[in-house]
Structure formats: C-alpha cells, structure tokens
Amino acid sequence: MTVTEPARAAAPMPPLAARAAGVGGSPVRDILAVTARPEVINFAGGLPAPGLFDSEGIAAAFRAVLTEMPQRALQYSTTEGEPALRTAIAARTSARGLATAPDDVLITTGSQQGLSLLATALVEPGDTVLVEDPCYLAALQAFAFAGARVVPVPCDEFGMDPAALDELVALHRPKLLYTVPTFQNPTGRTLPAGRRAAVAGIAERRGVWIVEDDPYGELRFEGERVPWIATYPGAEERTVLLGSFSKVMAPGLRLGWLRAPGALLRACAVAKQAADLHTPTVNQLAAARYLAERDLDGHIARVAGIYRERRDAMLSGIGEALPEGSGWVRPEGGMFVWAKLPEGYDTGALLGGVVAHDVAYVPGAPFFAGAPDVSTLRLCFVTQAPDEIAEGLRRLRGALRI
CATH class of the missing domain: 3.90.1150.10 (Aspartate Aminotransferase, domain 1)
Structure with missing residues (x-):
C-alpha cells in the first residue's frame, strides 16, 4: 500500500516594510x-x-595609486574618508568662501548617500521635511523612505518664496529644509542672494536644519556666483552642505561629501558605518591624486x-x-x-x-x-x-x- 504524504501548506512570507512598499x-x-x-x-x-x-587623467590617477600604494588603495579605509581627499575638499570649499577643516567633511558614496544618511540621522517617521516645489526626485524618495511627511514650499521663477517658507516653518515645525539653490534640478533656476539671506534668517529664528545640495554649482555659464546659503549669518551652524564629483569629474566614481557641524557629522558617520562602512578607498585616493596633479577647475x-x-x-x-x-x-x-x-x-x-x-x-x-x-x-x-x-x-x- 502506498502512503501519500499530505500536501504541505506553505506559510506566506513576511511582507515588505511599509516604507519599501509605499x-x-x-x-x-x-x-x-x-x-x-x-x-x-x-x-x-x-x-x-x-x-x-x-578619462586619461582619471586613468593616470588610478594607475599611480595602484602602482605606488596598492596595499593601501585596496584595503579598508576609515568611515569619515581618506585624509588626503578630505583635505582637498576642505581647501576647495574654503577657497569658495566657507571656511572648512578636513574634520568638517564626511566622504559619501555619491551625494545621494549623503541625503540618505541625513534622513537616517535626523528624520523620525512622521517628521516634517520642507522641499522646493518642484523638487529633486531622489530627495523625495530618500525622505519618503525615512517616513517623513514632505511639505512643498511655493516657488516662483526665482525659487522659494521666503514669506511662504516662514509661514510653513511656523505651522509645521519641520526637522529640515532641503534645497538645491543653484541651477536647481529640475527647474534650472537659481535662488538670488537676498532670498538666501532670508532663508538663513528663518532657519536661525525658527530653529530648523538646512540641507543645501550643490551638485551643479560649478557649472556656471554666465553671471556672478551666488554664495552658498551656509555662508550667510545664522546659517553656518545649522546648514549641511552636500557636494559631489559626479557632474564635474565622473559619476561612476560615486564620490560625494557632506560638510556639517560636528555632532550631526558624527551621527552621519555612524549611519554610514551601518550602510557601507566606507566609500571605496581606491576611488578616494585616485580622486585625491587627480586633484593634486590635474587642473580640475x-x-x-x-x-x-x-x-x-x-x-x-x-x-x-x-x-x-x-x-x-x-x-x-x-x-x-x-x-x-x-x-x-x-x-x-x-x-x-x-x-x-x-x-x-x-x-x-x-x-x-x-x-x-x-x-x-x-x-x-x-x-x-x-x-x-x-x-x-x-x-x-x-x-x-x-x-x-x-
């Protein structure tokens, strides 16, 4: 007699996290x-x-570091980033009007990771985040994954309306304001100096973080450079400046950075340890060599x-x-x-x-x-x-x- 085993009923798999499904x-x-x-x-x-x-200059930088320091280039690195690259970025930032030390800089795997780290370090589910309307799409994704309630700030042809921003900050008590004030994605517009000063003043008076994303600022074709919001009175100690080599060197290197006050930078470093330990060492060392030997400007x-x-x-x-x-x-x-x-x-x-x-x-x-x-x-x-x-x-x- 053949004994037939009863059919096994498979239990359903646990669902995705709500933030991933949504x-x-x-x-x-x-x-x-x-x-x-x-x-x-x-x-x-x-x-x-x-x-x-x-490509020739970047290839030469990689050849140099792999020839001269292969064991270091192929080894783990510190979470904060290679000192040579942090020093070079700090020098470039200081030269553009924002005094910066290497310890103010955290190297990220593209500036997009900087957004994710900030969302992890700052945003609790249900917190309010203010953004420009319209806004960089991947920023909306990063804040949505963190469970933020994203509220748009009305904008005109010059960017954010400071009066509307002030009202929204008073009403919603947001954790942060996210902005791409120079050659914004998607609109291409640039926030004028007067409005930048107003944004800095609102952040100081109301108590809100500013996340200033600047991936395009060096690609200026005409007109005078407008200083970063972080340079205006009241903003420096409450502004995170995000930068990237993706648009000016090569996006495949996945090299970005964030400049932030000490406590927040340390929190982002801990979040980065949990995410990827550190940005690839060889890419960092090659970028530092490129900056030392080539004319990026x-x-x-x-x-x-x-x-x-x-x-x-x-x-x-x-x-x-x-x-x-x-x-x-x-x-x-x-x-x-x-x-x-x-x-x-x-x-x-x-x-x-x-x-x-x-x-x-x-x-x-x-x-x-x-x-x-x-x-x-x-x-x-x-x-x-x-x-x-x-x-x-x-x-x-x-x-x-x-």
Whole structure:
C-alpha cells in the first residue's frame, strides 16, 4: 500500500516594510530604460556628457595609486574618508568662501548617500521635511523612505518664496529644509542672494536644519556666483552642505561629501558605518591624486563652455518646438531647461507618442511633492551636440503636432 504524504501548506512570507512598499521607483530611470534605443535623442537623462570626461587623467590617477600604494588603495579605509581627499575638499570649499577643516567633511558614496544618511540621522517617521516645489526626485524618495511627511514650499521663477517658507516653518515645525539653490534640478533656476539671506534668517529664528545640495554649482555659464546659503549669518551652524564629483569629474566614481557641524557629522558617520562602512578607498585616493596633479577647475571651465553652447542651442529652438503659449526657464548654468506647456497639455500622457518620434523628455509631475503640474517637463541639454539638439527639437515639434 502506498502512503501519500499530505500536501504541505506553505506559510506566506513576511511582507515588505511599509516604507519599501509605499515608495515607488524613479520615473526618470524607467524612462531611460524605455528610451535606450540609439536612434532616440534623449533629453530625459540627468547624466553628464561622457565624451567630456577626463578619462586619461582619471586613468593616470588610478594607475599611480595602484602602482605606488596598492596595499593601501585596496584595503579598508576609515568611515569619515581618506585624509588626503578630505583635505582637498576642505581647501576647495574654503577657497569658495566657507571656511572648512578636513574634520568638517564626511566622504559619501555619491551625494545621494549623503541625503540618505541625513534622513537616517535626523528624520523620525512622521517628521516634517520642507522641499522646493518642484523638487529633486531622489530627495523625495530618500525622505519618503525615512517616513517623513514632505511639505512643498511655493516657488516662483526665482525659487522659494521666503514669506511662504516662514509661514510653513511656523505651522509645521519641520526637522529640515532641503534645497538645491543653484541651477536647481529640475527647474534650472537659481535662488538670488537676498532670498538666501532670508532663508538663513528663518532657519536661525525658527530653529530648523538646512540641507543645501550643490551638485551643479560649478557649472556656471554666465553671471556672478551666488554664495552658498551656509555662508550667510545664522546659517553656518545649522546648514549641511552636500557636494559631489559626479557632474564635474565622473559619476561612476560615486564620490560625494557632506560638510556639517560636528555632532550631526558624527551621527552621519555612524549611519554610514551601518550602510557601507566606507566609500571605496581606491576611488578616494585616485580622486585625491587627480586633484593634486590635474587642473580640475580648468577642466570644469572647458566643460561649462561646451555645455553653454548646448544650452544656447536648446534655448534657440525651444520656442518653435513647444506649443504657442509655453514658457521656460533660462538657466545660467547646470544641465536642465524646465518648460511649462499651456493649460490642457499633459506631458505624461503625451510621452508615449513623443518617444514614437524618437525623442524623449521627463514629464514634470513626479517632481512635485504637492499637487503636480502635469503641463511641465524637464529637458537635459548636456549630452547632445547642438545639431543633435536641433534635430531633437524638430522631432519634438512633430510629436506635439504643432
């Protein structure tokens, strides 16, 4: 007689954490996957132009550290970062008007990690975080994972409205304000000096942290540099400055940093120990060697000159590409042009037809923490030459049936 074993009932697996289940992926990454075909002129990315990387200089820096100090370069490092790189970053920051010591700097695996560390160190579930409206998309993701309640600050063509910010801080008592005040992603706008001073004053008077993210600030094409918010009276001891080599050296190095007051920097270092122990040693040492032996500022100036030509090509053709009644921001630097189509247009709904014309943009709606403006879109101008930009705008015009 054959004995049949009873069927085993498998118990369901434990569910994902609520924060993981409730946070979506990046629409920008999803669009890049859809538009990977080589024939697509892709204005959707936020990537620096790979043809402008100083690949020879970076390769030479890696060869040098792997030849001269291979055991150190391939070994674990301190969580805070390699002293040579922290010293170089502190010197560059001080030269730009914000006195900084190496011990004020924590090296991160890209400035995106800096956001995650700050969310871990500062934000409890239910805490309020204020952001610009619209806002850098990955910042919204980082704060959502921390369980924050994200509240948008009204903005105009110059950026955050200080009066509205003051009212929101008084009403919500936020833990922090997150801002990209220079060549903002996605809008490309720059917060004027007077408003920066007002933001610093509000933070001091109301008691709130400022997280000032500056990945694009060195890519200025015209106009005078506006000092960091952290340099204004009342802001230095309550501002975290985030920086990155991704847009000016190479994003694949995944090298960023944060400058913060001592207690908060130490808390971020503990959070980093739990996340990845430290940023790769060899990348840090190669970057430090590059900074010591190469002219990064000269490289940035060359790249910015080329980006300016590409921005000008975008601006010269955008009026004919978009429907009558559209508006757009003219950035003084950075990587993006932000546009708003007339009422009745939905750039998300239109995207499939646009991609069918072998051109792409990012719809603006995902960048809003509050009610989205579906008529907006972001165009990245740095990865195509001027003639390709002109062709892409011609395709966009055809896709929008103008």
